[in-house]
Amino acid sequence: MERDDAPQDEAAEAGTGLNGSEVAVVGLAGRFPGAADVEAFWENLKNGVESVRFFSEEELLAAGVSTTMLRRPEYVRAWPVLDGFDLFDAALFNIPPREAQLMDPQHRLFLECAWEALERAGYNSDAHDGLIGVYAGLDLNTYLFNLTSQPAVVEAAGAFQTEIASDKDYLATRVSYKLDLRGPSLTVQAACATSLVAVHLACQGLLSGECDMALAGGASIKVPQHTGYLSLEGGIQSPDGHCRAFDARAQGTIFGSGLGIVVLKRLSDAVADGDVVHAVIKGSAINNDGALKIGYSAPGGEGQYQVVRAAQMLAEVDPATITYVEAHGTGTPLGDPIEVAALTRAFRASTDARGFCGIGSVKTNVGHLKSAAGVAGLIKAVLALEHKAIPPSLHLEKPSPHIDFASSPFYVVDRLTEWEPAPGAPRRAAVSSFGVGGTNAHIILEEAPPRPGSGPSRPWQLLLLSGNTPAALAAQRDRLAGHLFQHPEESLADVAF
Secondary structure: OOOOOOOOOHHHHOOOOOOOOOEEEEEEEEEEOOEOOHHHHHHHHHOOOOOOEEOOHHHHHHOOOOHHHHHOOOEEOEEOOOOOOOOOOHHHHOOOHHHHHHOOHHHHHHHHHHHHHHHHHOOOOOOOOOOEEEEEEEOOOOHHHHHHOOHHHHHHHOHHHHHHHHOHHHHHHHHHHHHOOOOOEEEOOEOEOHHHHHHHHHHHHHHOOOOOEEEEEEEEOOOOOOOOEEOOOOOOEOOOOOOOOOEOOOOOEOEOOEEEEEEEEEHHHHHHOOOOOOEEEEEEEEEEOOOOOOOOOOOOHHHHHHHHHHHHHHHOOOHHHOOEEEOOOOOOOOHHHHHHHHHHHHHOOOOOOOOOEEEEOOHHHHOEOHHHHHHHHHHHHHHHHHHOEEOOOOOOOOEOOOOOHHHOOEEEOOOOEEOOOOOOOOOEEEEEEEOOOOEEEEEEEEEOOOOOOOOOOOOOOOOOOOOOOHHHHHHHHHHHHHHHHHOOOOOHHHHHO
């Protein structure tokens, strides 16, 4: 696609206009290494926390790692652990214990987070009249190996029920069934690009009218959690347990476990309905590298350039107004230079300016979450827009000599930075996710429009809480108290609403 000279909407060029294809992010939910929710995730990001756990020999032996494996010099005793991956509130969804035992933890936690995401967006699916879609993907089911070691459990349930509880095909449709959602329900698979592709497809479903609201995201949870990995020569995995994106010492990534979901609506509908808008998706694009690269699993610079440029043009924004890129950033000596070169080429379509756009990678904090990597980066960028601050990308000591940052629009954000927008434009960000096999996804984000001021309110407010159990109700009360303590600036009338 070559349309660099295509006319753009004048209002969009001025940095203030809408073209009618904007999608609002109205809800967020996730579980990440070191963070049980998006608030804890943001605290870790802004404070530069690396959520990689390094295990002792005793811990690994207790987890079943063999002494032979531990003695191998290429065995790395680290993993970004997802706490609580084995917990599940089955009763909330009326799931019998035997069925819950069969379910892949990726299915369990994704269902919980889907419910939470809708709650955070302020919607009860039982009472919502519109069509709500689900677009989601997940990683290989490693929990199945645990099940097959207990043949009596599988035999008691039967092969078909085991398949429904375990296979990728049933991730999205189980959410739709349990939450009574009537829009499109699609399991999306595109390797590491899965969850950002799911977000793109959800936006397309909204804009085409197939649904009025959409849940989009992905999950990647390895079982067992307390183990390390082999870092083999020529492989993608880091030999020291750290992802050093864009750094001269970059030697690869470290995979981790986590999941994330965003709730999306057409921006016009979100504004009309009084939703809290966390950020706006201005445009998105997906493509594939095809055969124009050195190997099936290698990145393709031409495909990455094309997808970035396509998203920019569909969003009708000047690249010079994008001041942060949440990169794919795997920390590999081959991948990072190719990615920055492709980004530079796309930005150079409209500007020769240097060093005006920050770049970073959430993989330096929580590792590469594979099928959930794209949505993790998206949630990071949304939170950064909302807080008007860019968190640091970790482990940058000396920029890679294979990346020409000096001649590019980019600099690595290595400390918490107040986010200044481009002159005359709102804060804008871009998010990339590239999958093994060549599928590329790129999304352009913009900060939310100003919220209308609150009108006169009653001198007293009624704060209503509900829970499925007394313990759940108590937890809700504690979370509300914590929120009010942390956000004294919020109007109590808005909180009650």
